[in-house]
Amino acid sequence: MKSLNGLKLLLPLLIVAFAFISCDTDENPVGTLEEIAGRIPNVEVIPNADNATMHKRNDQQYSLFSVDVSGIGFNNNVSDGTYFGWCADMTKPRGTDRDISGTTLFRTDKDEIFNQLSYIVNNRRSYEEQFSGMSWKDIQVAMWVILETADYNLASIRDNIPSFVEGFNEEYVNGIVADVKQNGTDFIPGFGDTKLILMDANDPGQPPLIEVKCETALARMYDNPNNFTYEWSGNSVWFTYLIHKPTSDAKTFYLYAAQTFRVGEVDIWKDEDDLYVEIIIKNEDDLDDLFIISESHLDIQLNADEYEPPVKAGNWPYNGFLTQSNDQLHIYKVPWESEWDDIDLYIAVHAVVCGAVEEWQDE
Numbered sequence: 001m002k003s004l005n006g007l008k009l010l011l012p013l014l015i016v017a018f019a020f021i022s023c024d025t026d027e028n029p030v031g032t033l034e035e036i037a038g039r040i041p042n043v044e045v046i047p048n049a050d051n052a053t054m055h056k057r058n059d060q061q062y063s064l065f066s067v068d069v070s071g072i073g074f075n076n077n078v079s080d081g082t083y084f085g086w087c088a089d090m091t092k093p094r095g096t097d098r099d100i101s102g103t104t105l106f107r108t109d110k111d112e113i114f115n116q117l118s119y120i121v122n123n124r125r126s127y128e129e130q131f132s133g134m135s136w137k138d139i140q141v142a143m144w145v146i147l148e149t150a151d152y153n154l155a156s157i158r159d160n161i162p163s164f165v166e167g168f169n170e171e172y173v174n175g176i177v178a179d180v181k182q183n184g185t186d187f188i189p190g191f192g193d194t195k196l197i198l199m200d201a202n203d204p205g206q207p208p209l210i211e212v213k214c215e216t217a218l219a220r221m222y223d224n225p226n227n228f229t230y231e232w233s234g235n236s237v238w239f240t241y242l243i244h245k246p247t248s249d250a251k252t253f254y255l256y257a258a259q260t261f262r263v264g265e266v267d268i269w270k271d272e273d274d275l276y277v278e279i280i281i282k283n284e285d286d287l288d289d290l291f292i293i294s295e296s297h298l299d300i301q302l303n304a305d306e307y308e309p310p311v312k313a314g315n316w317p318y319n320g321f322l323t324q325s326n327d328q329l330h331i332y333k334v335p336w337e338s339e340w341d342d343i344d345l346y347i348a349v350h351a352v353v354c355g356a357v358e359e360w361q362d363e
Contacts, residue, residue, distance in 0.1 A: 042111040043198055047237050048073030048312075049105040054199050056085060056096040056208060060164075063136050065096070067199070067210050069105075074312045075237055076216040076258070077107060078197050079352060083210035086117075088198065090144055090162060095205015103201040108209070109189050114196055116146050119184030120176060121194050121211055127176055137168035142176040143209075152181045191215065191261050192291075192355065214294055217257035217264070219279075219349035225260035232307050239310045241299075241348040246270040246340075255279060257353050263291055264328075266349050274333050275300070275340070279351055281328040291353045292327035299348040300334065306346065313350040 055068040065085030072080050087094070108114035120127075120142060128134050141161060145154050154173055161168075189195050192215070200207040218240045221229045232239045238259055244251060246268055255264035267278040279296055297313040298321065299306075313319075324331040330351070 041108070041114070043106040043108050043114070044110065046075050046077045046105045046107055046197070048075045049078065051101075052103045052105060052199075053099050053101045054103045054201070054208070055099050056094065056205070058094065058096050060136065063211070064140050065094075065208050067208055069103075069199070069210070071101075072105070072312075074239070074310045077195070078105060078210075078212050079216075080314065083197075083212065085208035085210045086140060086143055086196075088207055088209050089147060090157070090160060092206045093204065095203060100201050100203050100205065102203075103199050106198040106200065108196050108198050112185070113146060114198075114209075115187050115189065116180050116184050117143050117209065118189045118194065118196050119180055119187040120146075121196065122187075122189065123179070123184075127172075127179075131169070131172040131175060134169065134172050135167075137165040138172040138176065140165055141168045141173045142180070145173065145177050146180060152177050191258050214352045214354040215257040215261075215263075217255050217351040217353050219266040219347070220254045220256050223254045223262065225256065225262065230304070232304075232310060237310070239307065239348075241304070241307055241346055242266075242268075243304075243344050243346055244268060245342070245344045246275055250276075250278075253349075255281075255349070255351060257291075257351075263353050264293075264351075268347065270336060273336055275336050277332040277334070277347070277349060279330040279349060281353070291355065293325070293330055294352040294354045296322065296325075296330045296349070296351040298322075298332050298334070298350075300340075301346040301348075302339070302343070304346055307348065310348070316348070316350075 049072045052069055052071040056065045058064070059066040063084035064087050067083050067085040069078070069083060070080045072078060109118070120139060124139065131138070141154070144157060144161065145152060148157050154170060154177065195212045196209045197212050198207060198209055219242055220227065220240050221242055228238070228240055230241050230243055242253055248269060248271060250267045250269040253266040253268065254262055255266055257263045264279060264281045269276050277298055279293065281291055281293060297316045298318040299316040300318055301307065318332065318334055321332045321334045322330060323333040
């Protein structure tokens with residue numbers, strides 16, 4: 001886990017009361033999170049992520065679920081994809097192997113209990129080294145202990161734990177919970193840490209928690225974490241674009257992730273036939289080896305109105321011109337259009353940067 005500063009977050013706070021409910025069809029007397037801990041979860045709706053579709057599968061290998069997510073609009077927290085997923089509680093059916101529309105996604109990183117769960121997933125490697133043969137079941141049960149009990153007491157819920165996690169190791173669970181109690185109660189996931197996103201729908205099935213390991217990055221005009229020149233920031237989404245008249249000389253711009261962390265550079269130049277946009281992971285703070293480019297997107301417009309508001313990056317019209325890519329370099333080669341001659345272009349460069357291969361390759 002990386003010890004970097006926390007993210008500078010600008011989303012509007014929405015307090016949502018959930019009757020958190022669980023993952024098995026067996027009758028379960030364990031109360032809701034609000035009843036057990038006497039609190040309401042402090043979570044926020046993610047902008048443009050309030051009408052997604054999820055599809056849960058009981059993979060039960062690395063985590064309880066794998067969750068396919070689609071239909072997410074442009075935001076700075078999560079995009080369409082497949083994620084590791086966990087059960088948020090212990091009474092609802094799992095509701096797997098079907099599409100569930102109308103799903104809303106919530107950030108959880110301002111909630112002290114969910115942050116303790118984030119502490120667990122961010123320290124999983126150390127637990128695997130400490131507890132030989134530890135499995136996803138031990139992680140899942142430890143999460144339930146933290147969610148369902150105020151005193152970190154496995155014994156108080158032991159008789160109500162769903163049968164599909166039988167075989168979990170009580171010693172390992174207690175060891176994980178003890179570490180959280182000692183070291184994780186004040187944990188807040190920061191830049192580069194795995195975040196937990198809550199998914200909920202008007203559906204009888206389980207609302208899962210999914211692991212998000214990546215950060216949104218956008219090209220910026222200036223190498224300054226607090227300079228958002230040419231920004232559209234409606235609906236609590238931060239979005240920056242470039243204004244530039246390309247020439248044969250490469251012009252360097254700056255790739256910032258999570259608003260304030262520079263993770264790379266963007267070079268733009270042209271020749272007689274083509275426009276080139278190069279995205280490279282490059283950081284003054286020796287972070288180069290911590291990140292890879294998971295995906296990138298490119299848009300080119302003639303005026304800023306096209307970015308009001310920004311279209312989902314996966315639908316940008318110049319995405320198909322990616323001609324070279326590896327973990328730390330993406331190059332776009334776009335045929336030059338005559339209407340671009342001698343004018344400023346409005347260029348948006350978006351990337352998703354994730355933890356480096358060597359850190360998460362076993363997952």
